[in-house]
Amino acid sequence: MIKLPLLLSIFFLSNLGSIALSGETKRITIPNRQELNKILLKAYACSKENTLIACKDLKRLAEPLMDNPYLSTACKDLVWDLLNNSKIAPSNNLKRRDSIEIPARKITSSCRKKPKTSKKKNRNSIQT
Numbered sequence: 001m002i003k004l005p006l007l008l009s010i011f012f013l014s015n016l017g018s019i020a021l022s023g024e025t026k027r028i029t030i031p032n033r034q035e036l037n038k039i040l041l042k043a044y045a046c047s048k049e050n051t052l053i054a055c056k057d058l059k060r061l062a063e064p065l066m067d068n069p070y071l072s073t074a075c076k077d078l079v080w081d082l083l084n085n086s087k088i089a090p091s092n093n094l095k096r097r098d099s100i101e102i103p104a105r106k107i108t109s110s111c112r113k114k115p116k117t118s119k120k121k122n123r124n125s126i127q128t
Helices: 004-022 033-049 052-066 073-085 094-110
Strands: none
Touching: 033 052, 033 094, 052 073, 073 094
16 A cells, blocks of 8 residues: 555656646746836726726736845835735725835836946056
């Protein structure tokens, strides 16, 4: 009689092999300006319309940022705030709209790919 732990390990290893062989890996990158602007526009729609569809679209675009290993903690904190506040409410007051729009605006600058800076030569150094 085969024991349960042995069956589970065989099942796990067989599935792990099929995942590795399928080659379905998604390349994770830092979001560009266009992707962050899409999130901002969806946040505006969610805060203005206060509908389930608009807020679901926002969450669909913003949730992958939480799993991105290249983003900073500050960026992920803003995404977390955005996801928690993007719910429909009985009254669409200014406090609710601001709780969605402010983190969304900050995300466009905090989560963006920073341009590479070139190292400048020190002009005061003496060259021989």
